[in-house]
Amino acid sequence: MVKKCLFPAAGYGTRFLPATKAQAKEMLPIVNKPLIQYGVEEALEAGMQYIGFVTGRTKRAIADHFDISYELENEISGTSKEKFLESVRYVMNNGIFSFTRQPEMKGLGHAILCGETLMGNDPFGVILADDLCLPEPLNGDGVMKQMAKIHSETGCSVVALMEVPKETISKYGVIAGKDLGDGRYQVTDMVEKPAVEDAPSNLAIIGRYILTPDIFDIIRKTPPGKNGEIQLTDALLTQARQGKVIGYKFKGLRFDCGSVKGFVEATNYVYNNLYKE
Numbered sequence: 001m002v003k004k005c006l007f008p009a010a011g012y013g014t015r016f017l018p019a020t021k022a023q024a025k026e027m028l029p030i031v032n033k034p035l036i037q038y039g040v041e042e043a044l045e046a047g048m049q050y051i052g053f054v055t056g057r058t059k060r061a062i063a064d065h066f067d068i069s070y071e072l073e074n075e076i077s078g079t080s081k082e083k084f085l086e087s088v089r090y091v092m093n094n095g096i097f098s099f100t101r102q103p104e105m106k107g108l109g110h111a112i113l114c115g116e117t118l119m120g121n122d123p124f125g126v127i128l129a130d131d132l133c134l135p136e137p138l139n140g141d142g143v144m145k146q147m148a149k150i151h152s153e154t155g156c157s158v159v160a161l162m163e164v165p166k167e168t169i170s171k172y173g174v175i176a177g178k179d180l181g182d183g184r185y186q187v188t189d190m191v192e193k194p195a196v197e198d199a200p201s202n203l204a205i206i207g208r209y210i211l212t213p214d215i216f217d218i219i220r221k222t223p224p225g226k227n228g229e230i231q232l233t234d235a236l237l238t239q240a241r242q243g244k245v246i247g248y249k250f251k252g253l254r255f256d257c258g259s260v261k262g263f264v265e266a267t268n269y270v271y272n273n274l275y276k277e
């Protein structure tokens, strides 16, 4: 069983400036809950109790969010407002949190390597909190829970896939693979942000992974790729060539909350379907 989950959250979030000048993109709320809390709830639902964050400067609010605020507790204890803290209290009571920093933005692969001491020698989930994933139907399993099942059956690394329109493919890592049925693919090739004409398929990788711990040694040996960053996709390709990566077309909804458009769509969806006054 996968018990750990890593949250790389060190990026600058430039698409949300000036809102992200002095605060973390991951703390922006979708209605009344910060993006990162949705991700942590998804990890806990999948049985991943040990939560590691890779953060950076200007991200201290993330650590505060998952810690007790005595003044606040004291102020609203016994009042009708207590119900607003229920969800975060649940998360704090059920998760075990640890933090490290990525001092320089050298790419997602590098951010994950920074989390090595938090994840140790076990398989672990990775959630990019700016990709908000919600179950569909609403009472269905979360994406990480679906992926954990595949990992426990295969022992492989698992990447979440979504079919995207051809013209948007160059925003994503893209796979080629053999269709195994049931939404599963044996990944044979992966390319980070390909030109439309070079994309091996329309199956894009989104921000959910389960990684086996040999990924750390592979990342260490992976030279900087696209944009001079150490790309997770390049490291995963090494595992894929060993037949150790399953792609999974998940059941559920995904909102790209790293973009303003996706953020607004997510806000509307949550307000109309999940939010209770």
Ligand code: UTP
Residues within 6 Å of the ligand: 008, 009, 010, 011, 012, 013, 014, 015, 016, 025, 054, 102, 104, 105, 106, 107, 108, 110, 111, 128, 129, 130, 258
């Ligand atoms: P993005 O490139 O989408 O995030 O990285 P960003 O840099 O924060 O946003 P923009 O493009 O400037 O608006 C995807 C995810 O990987 C993490 C980011 O925090 C985000 O969750 N990441 C990326 C790191 O933690 N470190 C890196 O060096 C790069």
